[in-house]
Amino acid sequence: MNQLQKIELMEVEEVTSLSPEETKFEITDKNSLNWAFRKVSALKAQEKEIKQLADAERERISEWERSELSTISNSLSFFETMVAAYHAKQLEEDPKAKTISTPYGKSKSRKSKEAPEKENEEAILQHVIENGMDDYIKTSLKWSDLKKAVKIVEIAGEKTVVDENGQLVPGMTVKPESISFSLEV
Numbered sequence: 001m002n003q004l005q006k007i008e009l010m011e012v013e014e015v016t017s018l019s020p021e022e023t024k025f026e027i028t029d030k031n032s033l034n035w036a037f038r039k040v041s042a043l044k045a046q047e048k049e050i051k052q053l054a055d056a057e058r059e060r061i062s063e064w065e066r067s068e069l070s071t072i073s074n075s076l077s078f079f080e081t082m083v084a085a086y087h088a089k090q091l092e093e094d095p096k097a098k099t100i101s102t103p104y105g106k107s108k109s110r111k112s113k114e115a116p117e118k119e120n121e122e123a124i125l126q127h128v129i130e131n132g133m134d135d136y137i138k139t140s141l142k143w144s145d146l147k148k149a150v151k152i153v154e155i156a157g158e159k160t161v162v163d164e165n166g167q168l169v170p171g172m173t174v175k176p177e178s179i180s181f182s183l184e185v
Contacts (some may be wrong), residue, residue, distance in 0.1 A: 001042070001045040001049055002045075004042075006042075008038050008039055008041070008042035009042045009046060011039065012039050015039075084107070086100075087107045087109055097109075125137075149163065149164055150162065150164075150169055160174065161173070161174060
């Protein structure tokens with residue numbers, strides 16, 4: 001933030017500290033519009049500085065967190081591996097020992113059956129299409145393409161949506177035209 005922007009911020013504090021009744025400022029010409037844009041520019045610069053500082057601090061804290069948690073994660077992994085190895089031995093001796101309980105925790109085993117796994121969805125989809133397995137294909141609406149293909153027409157004084165064949169499209173309404181404003185500095 002430069003020195004001019006700091007001066008602008010001091011004026012912002014003066015203007016915004018007043019109650020709405022005390023504030024008589026109104027944008028009436030290009031000079032007053034320019035004055036408002038200078039204030040917006042200074043506020044955006046201040047906002048950017050604050051965000052940069054906060055991002056730097058978040059990164060520093062995240063790095064500390066990663067460092068601290070990595071040793072804990074390694075230790076947890078070590079003990080979980082040891083417990084799993086012990087439980088595997090117990091299951092070999094007694095296949096019914098699916099849960100081992102102590103006052104400080106439980107080790108539970110769960111057997112899962114073999115199952116197919118998706119490795120390449122495109123290859124699977126191609127296979128399904130080639131073999132006419134249409135029951136396994138789902139369809140969904142391509143909204144952006146459909147919006148381009150329909151038209152808004154006025155029927156009996158009411159705006160409605162029709163498709164390329166002139167048929168009313170159920171489930172579609174007409175959002176009224178509106179104007180929105182944004183500032184760019």
